[in-house]
Amino acid sequence: MASMHRPVMLQEVLRLLDPKPGMTVVDATVGYGGHARAILERISPGGTLIGIDLDGEALSWTERITAGSTASVILRQGNFADLGSILTAAGIREANGILFDLGVSSPQLDDRERGFSYREGTPLDMRMDxxxxxxxxxxxxxxxxxxxxxxxxxxxxxxxxxxxxxxxxxxxxxxxxxxxxxxxxxxxxxxxxxxxxxxxxxxxxxxxxxxxxxNGEKRNLERALPQAIGRLGKGGRIVVISYHSIEDRLVKKAFRDSARQCEIPPASPARPSRGALLRVLTPRPLLPSSSEAADNPRCRSAKLRAAERTA
Ligand SMILES: C[S@@+](CC[C@H](N)C(=O)[O-])C[C@H]1O[C@@H](n2cnc3c(N)ncnc32)[C@H](O)[C@@H]1O
The missing domain is CATH 1.10.150.170 (Putative methyltransferase TM0872, insert domain)
Known part of the structure; x- marks a missing residue:
């Protein structure tokens, strides 16, 4: 089943996330593990991958395909809207990279019982969890x-x-x-x-x-983004692939807000250091190449944005 989900914009994700041996990377939408497998290869030996998904069936699959990795793999069924508490419970304070590949996976779309498609007889379900x-x-x-x-x-x-x-x-x-x-x-x-x-x-x-x-998709993303940015260590990278203009606008705004100079007045008692939290790495979103879009029509609406934690 997993072979049916081709990880979208994999080369771009790897280039921008830039995972290296020993790093801690969170895949907040680990799904059937397409991106996760490639990330694991890069963070091994010694790294840690935390994979989160609402979908228990996807996690069982990913557990099987990641078994035997020389990096540690922590998989959690949960909502990325609770990213902070999921990481705390897993003993992770900071990450070097966090990936969101939003929406649904191909196996979810193709499984008639899950009720995501308009084929005849499909029940109206659509729950990721x-x-x-x-x-x-x-x-x-x-x-x-x-x-x-x-x-x-x-x-x-x-x-x-x-x-x-x-x-x-x-x-x-x-x-x-x-x-x-x-x-x-x-x-x-x-x-x-x-x-x-x-x-x-x-x-x-x-x-x-x-x-x-x-699936409360807009609300979940709104809650997740500030937590993800807050959990990146210095130099850590966040990469988000979205498939809907509402999501892309939320990502753009969250990155832009965190990339602005801190404008707290100098007289403020807290005197936080000036400077932005993020540096945006993609002034314009990246799109799938024409060959990827031709090969995998489901990725056509993808937009990828990335940013780096500076402070
Ligand atoms: C496009 S798929 C990810 C595919 C994955 N990157 C891969 O290469 O196999 C999106 C996944 O995100 C999960 N998901 C969507 N919203 C979520 C949320 N709020 N919390 C956790 N997982 C979520 C879905 O269940 C689905 O498995």
Whole structure:
């Protein structure tokens, strides 16, 4: 299964993260271990890799493929929104590198039971952590019309969000919406035929919005970034690959804020040292090469940003 997940922008990640023997590196979205394996090779011997993921199945796989490494491997099922406490509990104070490769992995997308795709008969699930209660069926059947419209507009950047939300609410009164194909039909009916012909699968944006809501993706990233920056040792690097403009904007802003000069007035009793926390290494985000995008269409929307801890 793991062979189906090709680590996105691997060469760029390795160049910017710059892992070396003995280093401590956190892979905050370790998934099926694609990036992690390459990082482990670079930090061995003697280094430590901490791999975090919400998905217990992915972690079991990664545990198997990393067994026998000469570096130490610490795998934790958890949310990167709790990065600080996960690292503290693992006895890690500072890291030389932290990687986030956001979103879902190919094995998650391809496993029909996980409910991420719009194929016929797929249950509306979309939970990365199968232990959590909120799934896509609950969002679709229980959220109010205005809330649904907001999510579809904001996370899906879907201009027909209000109509889609209205059609969902009307349809669910007939019978609960529990499969992906029924939702696809409802979304198709809500989008005028002329608009349906543009921009790929008509339900793509709605499904993306539901996934982001179910997994709290925006909120988790907002919480995680300051903790990650705070846990980098001097010279440590953070690399984030995002697949959605909301995520990329959050990363850009978090890096820019930490890269600004500290503007605390000189009279402040704390007198912190002036100077920024981060130096941005990618003034513009890096994109996958055309050959990688052709080989792996799922990486096409990837944007990579990196920064180095200076103080
Ligand atoms: C694109 S995949 C990572 C693939 C991995 N880099 C590789 O090469 O195999 C993203 C992973 O992040 C996990 N994930 C998403 N949000 C998370 C969160 N808030 N906390 C922990 N893991 C998360 C998903 O479960 C998924 O396994």
């Amino acid at each position: 199968r232990g959590q209660e909120l799934d896509a069926a609950r969002v679709v059947n229980e959220y109010g019309e205005r809330e649904l419209a907001r999510i579809i507009r904001e996370y899906g950047e879907e201009r027909w969000a209000s109509r889609i939300a209205r059609f969902i609410v009307e349809e669910r009164e007939r019978a609960p919406i529990i499969t992906a194909d029924r939702l696809v039909e409802i979304v198709k009916n809500a989008i005028p035929a002329s608009a349906r012909r543009r921009g790929g699968h008509p339900a793509r944006r709605t499904f993306q919005a539901l996934r982001m809501e179910v």
